Amino acid sequence: MKKRKIGFALSLALAAGTILGACGSSNEEGEGTKTDGNSEEKAFSVAMVTDVGGVDDKSFNQSAWEGIQAFGDENGLDKGKGGYDYLQSQSDADYATNLNNLTRQDFNLVFGVGYLMEGSITEIAKQQKDASYAIIDGVVEEPNVASILFKEQEAAFLAGVAAAHATKGDKIGFIGGQEIPVIERFEAGFLAGVQAVNPDLKVEVNYSGAFDKAELGQSIASKMYSSGIDVIFHAAGGTGNGLFKEARDLKKKDPSRELWAIGVDSDQTAEGVVDIEGKKHNIIMTSALKRVDNAVIDIATKAKNGEFPGGETTVYSLAEEGVGLAPLNDELSNKADVEAAVKEWTDKIKNGDLTIPETLDELTTFKAE
Template sequence: MQIRVLALLLLCVAFIGGCGAQETIEEKKTVKIGIMLSDVGLGDQSFSDAAFQGLIKARDELDIQFDYREISETGDYEKGIADLVKQGNNFVVGLGFMVQESLEKVAKQYPDQQFVLIDSVSEAANIVSLTFKEEEGSFLIGALAGLKTKSNKLGFIGGMDVPLIHKFGAGFKQGAEAVNPKAQVAVEYAEDFGSVEKGASIARKMIQSGVDAVYPAAGLTGVGALKEAETNGKLAFGVDSDQFFAAEKAVVSSMLKHIDKAIYLICESMVKDGKLSDKHIELGLKENGVGLAEVRILTLSDKEKEQLDKLTNDIVSGTIKVNVK
């Protein structure tokens, strides 16, 4: 009889212990994240690659799992986003303004699913918008270009003629003029984020017209412009990530758009709280969402460094308002 009672007690203890273990497992349930990459996808040496690095860091440090889709494999954004929802991800990210329409369609079909739209603002109830103040970082790039140009002719190459890209160009122009009233900025839109050849062709024409520094905000198309500047012995400025290694003899600095940090931030929030509470997250110089990469190739004088530091502080404090168009 005593043996039976002991066995029953042990069974109860095991059952209670098992419940506790199950609860512990549930508490440590891994967060799963899906991301629909922007049009060029991995290998763009810019936006998508930077976002992917943020996911890798979150996987290694926060123990998340992630899956991704590229339009080259899905054929369209909507299918890729829907696939990621069906995979059971806790939230699904649409990377880039071109994803917005498709993301909103899928979000409407899955009202209980959490989504994140990067680089545009959505009014959908289940979509969190994350944007950057690209104009602020571009202002500093423009200031650098304005200080170092010899011809007073600069070039801006946009991937598309859309409001997001206008922010890069407007900030660049304002920054150049702030330090060099004689600076002129030629502007051209490639209408393509994935053509190295087109970027090179546009940069070549600008250089032939007297431009001695180019700033492309055009993904892989922009890489073509950087390389063309290098070929012709001109200056260039990268975008989104540090693009020095794309053209080491030309790239003075890059406008860093910390998409990797933003991706990590939302992953961290999801792991901690199980949801994304903010409806719109906007990151600028003050929030360390944008900034400058290391200045290479050229040496800045102490006076020039002081100028850049003051401009940065004035933007952060609100003394300088940077144009968005």
């Protein structure tokens, strides 16, 4: 009997300790700056929710996840609760459930990757006022949400410049995902870049309507390549993997043929390797980089240091290396020329001499001088 009482008292004390401990930690959470010094006691945990593409989409979500992993490594976090983690959405209906779940698991900062999560984050941010969120590619005007945008048009412009210099024909291809503002920025920038180098070049634009349909990307690419287009740029996430497959297949069939694909978001060089009789070729000319990873690290670090830009929109551009162009392919016959041209335009944009059109409407009045 006595023993039991002692046991009971012990468990009571333990329970009280845990509860008090929990109180203590949540207090600290509230004042992020104070916990800075002793990160071992209370780590700053981050998590993200992917859209339907998943963390291995070789593009947008993957880049964000790499950013989170890098942030975790830097701060000695482990994958899992209290460290860093991600949840994958299988349909649009899952965004809210996943965002809510991560908040319930006490992650300090939750990233929503992609424009499509705007609605869910707006709603949840109003309900969970103590939690912090960040949205990539969207704007949510709530005091506990940091919005992250990119000047995709600048990266796409440079890709357009490179494409226009590399092409041997008179037509260039562009494959878009869905017709949403983000992709329009890519399209407008790309068209402007091509136009700036050679106004006579035509760009064939085709929207696949989806970000996760590689087979669609492949059939569009097949049509474009067979119509004499030799350079295709995609801004279509996983759909773009179909473009790479088609380009690799064509290269395998006819190694002498010069055809190029331009990647997007991350440096997609690894997707373009073709092995022809022991000789390695690569069909990826370059990639329009959108450093989602850098942005994620930047915002997470700011939040950790108590400088969380809640309610603000942070725009990452060429000037702060938020976007850019990946190194050019060595197989490009006029690589030096292209490189020089890209460098020249990069400087112009960085100096502020040139503003790249953001929408197709702005493109109509755009003049590259």
